[in-house]
Amino acid sequence: MRGSEEFLDVSIWRQQDGDGHFETFQVPRRDNQTILDVVVWVQQQADPTLSYRYACRVGMCGSCAMMVNGAPRWTCRTHVQKVAKGNRVEIAPLRNLPVIKDLAVDMDPFFDKWVAADAVFEPSQTRNDPMAPITPDDPMRIAASEAIECINCGICYAACDVVASNPDYLGPAALNRAWSLVNDSRDAGQEARLDAVSQGGGCHNCHAQQGCVRHCPNELNPTASISGLKRATAKSIFGWGA
Amino acid sequence: MIRPHRTHALWFAFMLHRVSGIGLALFLPVHFYMLALALTDPQQLDGFLKFTDLLLVKCAEFGLVFLLAVHMFGGLRLMALEFLPWTPRQKTYAATAVALAFFVSTSFFLRAL
Amino acid sequence: MLTLRLYMAQRLSALIMAPLTLGHLAVMIYAVQGGVSVAEILERTQGSLAWFLFYGSFVVAVAVHAAIGLRVIMFELCGLKGVMLTLFGWLVFAILLGLGGRAVWAVTFVGGGL
Numbered sequence: 001m002r003g004s005e006e007f008l009d010v011s012i013w014r015q016q017d018g019d020g021h022f023e024t025f026q027v028p029r030r031d032n033q034t035i036l037d038v039v040v041w042v043q044q045q046a047d048p049t050l051s052y053r054y055a056c057r058v059g060m061c062g063s064c065a066m067m068v069n070g071a072p073r074w075t076c077r078t079h080v081q082k083v084a085k086g087n088r089v090e091i092a093p094l095r096n097l098p099v100i101k102d103l104a105v106d107m108d109p110f111f112d113k114w115v116a117a118d119a120v121f122e123p124s125q126t127r128n129d130p131m132a133p134i135t136p137d138d139p140m141r142i143a144a145s146e147a148i149e150c151i152n153c154g155i156c157y158a159a160c161d162v163v164a165s166n167p168d169y170l171g172p173a174a175l176n177r178a179w180s181l182v183n184d185s186r187d188a189g190q191e192a193r194l195d196a197v198s199q200g201g202g203c204h205n206c207h208a209q210q211g212c213v214r215h216c217p218n219e220l221n222p223t224a225s226i227s228g229l230k231r232a233t234a235k236s237i238f239g240w241g242a
Numbered sequence: 243m244i245r246p247h248r249t250h251a252l253w254f255a256f257m258l259h260r261v262s263g264i265g266l267a268l269f270l271p272v273h274f275y276m277l278a279l280a281l282t283d284p285q286q287l288d289g290f291l292k293f294t295d296l297l298l299v300k301c302a303e304f305g306l307v308f309l310l311a312v313h314m315f316g317g318l319r320l321m322a323l324e325f326l327p328w329t330p331r332q333k334t335y336a337a338t339a340v341a342l343a344f345f346v347s348t349s350f351f352l353r354a355l
Numbered sequence: 356m357l358t359l360r361l362y363m364a365q366r367l368s369a370l371i372m373a374p375l376t377l378g379h380l381a382v383m384i385y386a387v388q389g390g391v392s393v394a395e396i397l398e399r400t401q402g403s404l405a406w407f408l409f410y411g412s413f414v415v416a417v418a419v420h421a422a423i424g425l426r427v428i429m430f431e432l433c434g435l436k437g438v439m440l441t442l443f444g445w446l447v448f449a450i451l452l453g454l455g456g457r458a459v460w461a462v463t464f465v466g467g468g469l
Contacts, residue, residue, distance in 0.1 A: 161253075165431035166356060204362035205427075208323055210252040227324045233359050234325075234366075260428065267421045267447075274414075274454035280393055281461035288393045295390060307380070314376050317369050324366075350384050 062153025168201030
């Protein structure tokens with residue numbers, strides 16, 4: 001049985017139209033508490049006007065992504081005892097995206113860049129054609145599969161300094177998906193895709209800082225995918241490769 | 243103060259590469275100007291070359307060679323990352339690049355003494 | 356803000372410079388032994404086509420490489436864009452090519468003022 005109850009010093013970003021600020025709440029500390037538990041407690045017990053997003057709360061959907069003590073994380077999968085600095089925790093909306101209210105960001109720019117990177121499958125056949133015979137040990141399929149598990153949570157986008165300094169930069173997630181499609185032999189839009197990722201906001205702006213690799217909860221490697229795009233676009237200059 | 247999401251080895255590798263590049267870009271015009279003095283004023287150049295016998299200058303030269311070597315090995319590491327098959331040992335290569343750069347500049351320094 | 360062409364120019368100039376840099380470092384480590392003077396340098400380099408080509412290509416490569424590198428930094432840190440950014444890049448290229456070319460000329464061809 002615990003003696004006196006412990007409290008967390010939680011700073012949460014509040015913003016509604018225009019500039020925001022941090023507000024502090026005292027949140028009772030519990031065993032196995034996650035950051036999402038903390039945010040939920042604040043909204044239910046302290047301030048019902050707090051806005052935030054979550055859905056599955058079990059680390060599958062990526063909706064609860066926020067900046068926790070300066071690093072982008074899934075809050076439902078972040079234990080307080082792992083990240084708290086003493087008793088202090090700072091929670092802010094995802095970096096590099098416009099804030100709608102408090103902890104909820106506008107994901108539109110993220111998805112607009114997804115489309116701009118041509119990270120969209122372009123079919124080469126119809127339902128009347130036979131199925132494409134792709135074996136699981138095909139090297140291209142393996143490359144595509146390694147990059148395919150992205151659930152568009154936006155954490156890599158928030159972690160990336162190039163996204164922060166270059167408004168046109170398509171970002172790790174969009175480029176990662178573009179790479180998985182470059183490796184999809186059923187796709188018919190390869191030339192247009194390589195063109196799409198070679199513009200001013202394209203893959204060549206990546207500095208390989210690998211903040212994306214460090215923070216991706218699905219352990220994807222967008223830097224490797226972007227390097228793949230760099231190779232593919234370089235080859236296309238000389239007319240080599242697909 | 244470095245933000246938490248940047249405290250990893252590969253980010254430092256990037257920052258080192260950028261800083262060394264800026265340093266070299268600032269140094270080069272001066273270097274070129276000094277060399278061209280061989281044409282217009284060889285005596286001034288000779289005087290300057292004698293000045294490089296000073297220990298302080300030799301330490302500065304060590305710093306310059308270090309910047310050059312770290313920028314080059316860091317750049318080669320980056321190009322290996324981009325164009326060769328991916329390996330998980332990128333951090334090791336980053337450290338190796340710095341170590342090699344240090345080695346090269348030290349040997350320069352020792353020879354110059 | 357790199358497009359494919361700028362990126363390739365950057366990478367290719369880097370590749371060209373790798374052996375040139377190692378060569379330059381080796382030469383310097385050898386040359387600075389026992390002190391260095393103008394006469395010592397010039398007596399080895401003047402009239403030499405080989406040194407002219409070596410350092411000449413070094414200067415061209417570094418002018419390209421540094422101009423593009425600084426262009427990226429100006430864009431990312433200072434937000435310079437569009438025409439101004441392009442002008443800045445060309446300016447850096449011109450300065451390095453000009454000063455560097457003059458230095459190569461000074462060291463490999465007989466003096467007498469330019």
